[in-house]
Amino acid sequence: MNIVCIGGGPAGLYFALLMKKQDPANEITVIERNRPYDTFGWGVVFSDQTLGNLVNADEPTAKEILQSFNHWDDIDVHFKGRTVTSGGHGFCGIGRKRLLNILQHRCEALGVKLVFETDVADDQDIARAYGADLVIACDGLNSRIRTRYAATYRPDIETRKCRFVWLGTKKLFPAFTFAFEETEHGWFQAHAYQYDGDTSTFIVETPEEVWLKAGLDRMSQEEAIAFCEKLFAVQLDGNRLISNASHLRGSAIWTRFPRIICDNWVQWNEIDGRRIPVVLMGDAAHSAHFSIGSGTKLALEDAIELARCFEKHGAGGIEQVIAAYQEVRSVEVLKIQSAARNSMEWFENVDRYTQMEAEQFAYSMLTRSQRLSHENLRVRDAGYVEGYERWIAQHASDAAALPAKARHSIPPMLTPYRLRGTVLKNRIVVSPMAQYSAVDGVAGDYHLVHLGSRAMGGAGLVFAEMTCVSADARITPGCPGMYAPEHTAAWKRIVDFVHANTDAKIAIQLGHAGPKGSTRCAWDGIDLPLDDGNWPLVAASPQQYIEGVSQLAREATAEDMDRIERDFVRATVEAAKAGFDWLELHCAHGYLLSTFISPLTNRRTDDYGGSLENRCRYPLRVFRAMRAVWPQDKPISVRISAHDWVEGGITPDDAVAIARLFKAAGADMIDCSSGQVSKQEKPVYGRMFQTPFADRVRNEARIPTIAVGSIFEADHANSIIAAGRADLCAVARPHLANPAWTLNEAARIGYRDMEWPKQYTAGKSQLERNLEREKQMAAASGGLTPAQIAARLLEG
Secondary structure, eight states: OEEEEEOOSHHHHHHHHHHHHHOTTOEEEEEOSSOTTOOOOOEEEEEHHHHHHHHHHOHHHHHHHHHHOEEEOOEEEEETTEEEEEOOOOEEEEEHHHHHHHHHHHHHHHTOEEEOSOOOSOHHHHHHHHTOSEEEEOOOTTOHHHHHTHHHHOEEEEEEEEEEEEEEESOOOSSEEEEEEEETTEEEEEEEEEOSSSOEEEEEEEEHHHHHHTTGGGSOHHHHHHHHHHHTHHHHTTOOEEOSOTTSOGGGGOEEEEEEEESOOEEEEEETTEEEEEEEOGGGTBOOOGGGTOHHHHHHHHHHHHHHHHHHHGGGOHHHHHHHHHHHHHHHHHHHHHHHHHHHHHHHTGGGTTTSOHHHHHHHHHTTTSSSOHHHHHHHOHHHHHHHHHHHHHHHHHHTTOOOOTTSOOOGGGSOEEETTEEESSSEEEOOOOOOOOBTTBOOHHHHHHHHHHHTTTOSEEEEEEEESSGGGOSSTTSOBSSSHHHHHHHHHHHHHHHHHOSOEEEEEEEOOGGGOSBOOGGGTTTOBOSSOOOOOEESSOBOSSTTTSOOBEEOOHHHHHHHHHHHHHHHHHHHHHTOSEEEEEEOTTSHHHHHHOTTTOOOOSTTSSSHHHHTHHHHHHHHHHHHHSOTTSOEEEEEESOOOSTTSOOHHHHHHHHHHHHHHTOOEEEEEOOOSOTTOOOOOOTTTTHHHHHHHHHHSOOOEEEOSSOOSHHHHHHHHHTTSOSEEEEOHHHHHOTTHHHHHHHHTTOOOOOOOGGGHHHHHHHHHHHHHHHHHHHHHOOOOHHHHHHHHHHO
């Protein structure tokens, strides 16, 4: 094959050498606009796992790279005069120039042709001149080729909100260092690491508005560098900051990160009667924020995968090769970009977390991408995690006015939590989950077994499903109610069982189905109207939940609103009589109160429509009336849809504002769910996908939160609680599969001090033995990790 790589960065050079190594008969040319062996930038970072991938792809190159690396294990976080250190992270730094020189030498040794000081203006002319069968477009973030064929590649380029400057210093940092400094204008942060024997990279970053307030847009390059030197004087120890961008003037040294993703990675051109693919690679195809150090990693792994696809699928033709490449890499890149986005947004919103103490702030930063979890940290640095667990357990015990268990650390999800006069033994909540098994609103034996077994299963708080405040407030005929004396008696029987037989607390969630009422049980057709026996529906404004299918709900009148408010108050009084420990008001998921809040469903022109404050007016009115009759020593939480997932609907920004309104009205906690307001929604699913909403509400509105949504491992819950993203974790479907989920997860992560019901203690010891045996078998059969391969190669 004749291959031309446009761009002499890591992607083009590495792909060239891999393809030349794969078949020396390949004619490969790399065209670079800069001079020979010249490059710009400071250092790049690889994880040990990435190094393992390089070893497997081309051992001679990997060995030379490894010998040029500066390796470290620790991360230091400097915050409010404190330094928090964690180890075992396994990163390596290398100068960008040194890395490219290694790749250039390897290319030359294999016979790759390197062409320098050639600025490619037309990729088709170059392809024609070199007789190319394949063109690799690896011409960087500002790729001309991607721009030329934008209609094919369909790039989505989002310029982010922080300004940053990439500098260097002769201060040699012993660890990957993150430093945070507050000014009168706002917070700045530095990312610093050593990459060779005498130099470190030093990136300074701050939100655009802070950058402007500080006047950096009006400073010369020299003035801006002096500003940064003064700001980070403690970390620099008298060392100067250095710029290698002398060709730029004034504020041009500061830039904003472009997040790039392309729908398609190949453009086919007809050149002299031949179809020639132009394939994107590296930064031309995608970008990942520098805070997780994955830009070069992605570029090299693009090259590895395309070379592998040629080896595996080459016999099927180039179209099959490129299709396989895009299929694999687009998925892998999305995973990295998702983590990078989480990391990037954390740094864009540092002030969200600055009320935290240094210990939690550092943990939050370490786990910001949601790829590094609590147990990942334990593997890397068990001492750090155990120390932090003791710290967070002490704080939790103090807040709950309980004695701390000082003998050893406690998983964060199993620490106690106090809200008003209610103390939960741990942070795990059994979510309210509709069971559609009541008869005429009465919770029966099914509910006793369902809720009772989960209360015995180790959770700190068990929620009954949404309980309806009137017969016409039900979702289905099978939904439980709290609007008749027999309902109170039935619930009291269940509450009494939980209190007599477990140390869990039990909560009731009160709601009104509104336009989503009068439907069938889920297994008979979720959200579909009843065949007969329908009751009238009301909403904030006239609507059909499923257009052309659902029953039409009429707009609630003033009389309706007065009656419904009284229904909620009556149900609240009865819930207190039944002995519930906790009350939640349901204002989410397109039910009645949710229809007032969302602009998608509220088109009123009276005092209850229009602005967000007006749309929240009726739900707040209902809440205040409930709070007035609910015992003052018991908490009330409010469930909201923090994101409608529809253009023009509720956004996470709105969720923070909604939370502030409920907080001012006396709410104790916000249960942060999302969606189910419109059938037009397009949620972005994934593990812990709704946790960022709880994080924002908790740390911006300064009100406790419950995190929900695809939390299914102890590791998820521990990470969420430890990082301060939420105060409680609600686990739904895993509790349907396993009522004793909390007990099982505690045993699985090796925590043996979990109290089980005395009747079940024999099962506890058996489970712990079985899990320990599984660990031993897994350890005995395990192979070398990529990091171990890299370490052994370096030693050899």
